[in-house]
Amino acid sequence: MMQESATETISNSSMSQNGMSTLSSSQLEAGSRDGRSSAGDTSSEVSTVELLHLQQQQALQAARQLLLQQPGSGLKSPKSQDKQRPLQVPVSVAMMSPQVITPQQMQQILQQQVLSPQQLQALLQQQQAVMLQQVRKPPARVVDLLPTSSQQQQQQLAAQQLVFQQQLLQMQQLQQQQHLLNMQRQGLLSLPGPAPGQAALPGQTLQPPAGLSPAELQQLWKDVTGGNGHGMEDNGIKHNSSGSTGGGNGGGLDLSTNNSSSTTSSSNPAKASPPLSHHSIANGQSPILNHRRERERERERERESSLHEESGGTHPLYGHGVCKWPGCEKLCEDFGQFLKHLNSEHALDDRSTAQCRVQMQVVQQLEIQLSKERERLQAMMAHLHMRPSEPKSSPKPLNLVSSVTMSKNLPPASPPNLPQTPTTPTAPITPMAAMPQVPSVLGGANVPSMGAMRRRHSDKYSMPLSSGGDTVFIFPEIAPNYEFYKNADVRPPFTYATLIRQAIIDSAEHQLTLNEIYSWFTRTFAYFRRNAATWKNAVRHNLSLHKCFVRVENVKGAVWTVDEVEYQKRRSQKITGSPSLVKNLPSSLGYGTALNASLQAALAETSLPLLGTPGLMNSGSTGPMGGSCHGLLGGDASGLLGGSPPGLLGGSPPGMLSGSPPMLMQSAHEELNGSLDHLDTNGHGILPPLEYLPPIHVKEEPLNMDDDDCPMSLVTTANHSPELDDDRELEEGNLSEDLE
DNA sequence: TCAAACATAAACAAGC
């Protein structure tokens, strides 16, 4: 039912005007069904939950409002503003929890740095309060206030809540497990926190909170589920949330999200209410204070527990003779007693699960905060040209990446996801050269567009190293970090041409319509979910400008294909360094080098396919489509060698590496050969290698040999953050569907 | 310093 996955972005403006905007029709229905519509005559039935929801929603709105008001953000272009800055919260998420801020939203808020930590805490606490209240005391309390509310309904409500919570838990559990699996698969478990940018993305799942060790996570779940991972499975509820579509992160865990929407449903009350500013946040204060304290205690406990665990072999929830269960603190003489207490008082029940959930959020929140702070530190250091930060990177692998990558001197920092990679050195420091903006903000959100800044790194960096014949990625960063780019608002270090080519190659038929290319961009890179007008224009510009992109008339219309030959030519030229030579003597000279490079590139590029959407990637088990190598190479023959730090390579997770499939190599060769032949004859000619050019009638083929374009370098750097305001719409609305 | 490669903007035109 709630699957109208049609993801929609929540428009801030709309939010502010009408809280319901975030609700799906189904939710609305539910709301009306429950008879809680505020306007309705049945208003008398307002339940406690509803009140709580109202509060919650108000808080949420306040937060959103704040987001909107963020300086420099959406004010710029009033025009499309509403569409643009919206929190990119997929409906699936948004609708689920009108009252409760989802982790994604929280993250986004954090990312935008709109709210102070205190404010965030307040919000979080409010959420906690709501959840706990919902769980613990259903209606009771408020009943008094609402004489009309019927006990029965409340009970029903409570029951529903339970069910929902269970579902939620189950879902979360699944997601968590999935995530863990993914992480393990990619060897990312050790990773620290979520990349800063990631947080904001909709589809993002909750990353295992950086600080949590797998063990902790497991423990957490164990606690929640009562030790058996399936505690609530009997519900038999399915969770589509994270389906493959989500790329694993699918719905992300919106922890609490749903429960709210669920039964309580009444999102209504809030809807009409205009955004309350900060005050709204204060509304829930009373409970908040308590919770805050509780939370602080929790944190302490966490710390303590971590210490104790190791030493005494005690239980993580037991320390100093006290039960460390959030909000408990019961004194237990000995461990045995503690165990008893634990089993009796904190058994698997709705309350415990709710607490667990809250705890998860708390942890997540803290981690996000931590990431933020780290990032900030990085930015500061970068700004000050301090190198010191580098060393430390080791401990904190992730974050910086995004912003850092920009540094021209350094290879693109390995994306956060690469745990192993030593990348560190690279990153940080170099300030973004000319970028005044604060790179750090990774969200990119803050950086004003600087106009024509160039964001790419020197090609060499992007080139992979071929380590002894092993594959390497051309885009070390990406392949392994497919998820990263997909979720983090970090500009991918590739040129538009490279990306476009990748998009086309990734397609089943190696041809895409413009719109499909757009979709690929948004689907594959979080970064392109913003400033659509800008990058779309760039995409069109590149398509038209580069000869390697051929427009073909298709049955349906026009589609774009890649002329590998052209692409290769480019590369060769680039590689050889003497375009003229290549151009004129394609075969001979250029070829040799080109070939070489191509091959390497092919190998390396195999990784590129990874970029492709998961689905596409699947085509080849390894994922790599045959991707013929992109031009990446182009960039760099030289780059290949010197380029990327060893770390990058090594780091890439096995899966990602897709060793270059023979196919690729083959195709690469073929292409090269073919290209040469053709070149000899036509000079340009030829249709692109089979693979890429479907038997379509080519409407227009620019055969000129100009060499203008086909950019090969892949490297654009990341940082450019589009304007924050990104007024440009996130037209993602449409795209987002793909994402999810 | 310069040329090339890129990014970004924007003007325009053609189609729908």
Next chain:
DNA sequence: CGCTTGTTTATGTTTG
């Protein structure tokens, strides 16, 4: 008329 798709031109940045 508005939007999408394409093409072009202009300008600025980065890199080798």
